Amino acid sequence: MTEPAQRPLLFLDVDGTLLPVGGATMPSTLEEWGQWQHHGNPQLAKLTPGHGPRLLALPCELVWATAWMHDANEVIAPLLGLPQLPVADLPDAPQEDVLDVLHWKTRALVETAAGRPFIWVDDEIGDLDREWVAAEHRGPALLHRVDSAVGLTHADIAALGDWLTEVSRRE
Known part of the structure; x- marks a missing residue:
């Protein structure tokens, strides 16, 4: 008897993805990050509460x-x-943001996925990240870049669902 396939992973960023940063000044110091990542951050009003149920409905592990x-x-x-x-x-x-280098999350996410299909949703994904994942990850992967000014949209979630459906058909 074969083991059931594990559900794909969906790696989810916050700033610029779930929390649009359009018009906001992003923190530049550790002290500012502490304030940004707090219940009192007025930017939290930009979250779309309906995204929670939509993400939970996807056939993956968040x-x-x-x-x-x-x-x-x-x-x-x-x-x-x-x-x-x-x-x-x-x-x-x-x-500091460094351009034209592998994103600081890329290696860790591929290591965490350990060959499982995965989606990475972030506003900072670049071509170098896509190339590296294609070369180093043993399973299917979708690196989905979100526009940081508007954050995750219904169209983005639909695209994630379509990819997950396609991956499940192949298995």
Whole structure:
């Protein structure tokens, strides 16, 4: 008897993905990040509560992949109606954005997926990340970039659902 296939993973970013940053000034110091990742952050009003049920309806396992780390379960999950989610073990985010290099999350997410199909939803995914994942990951992967000014949309969630349906047909 063969083991049932594990559900694909969906690695979920927060800033620029679930929490649009259009018009907001992103934090640049650790002290500012502490304030940003707090219940009192006025930017939290930009979250779309309906995204929680839509994401939960997808045939995958949701995993936080964000600099918020465990704070995403404390602050973001309740506002979206999400349960406590696993948190990807990520390296520390760089203090400054560095262009034309592999994203700081890429290697860790491929390692966490360990060959399982996965989707990574983020506003900072680039071509180098796609090329590296295609070369290094043993299973199917979708790196879905979101426009940080508007965040995750219904069309994005539909695209994720379509990809998950296609992957399940192949297995």
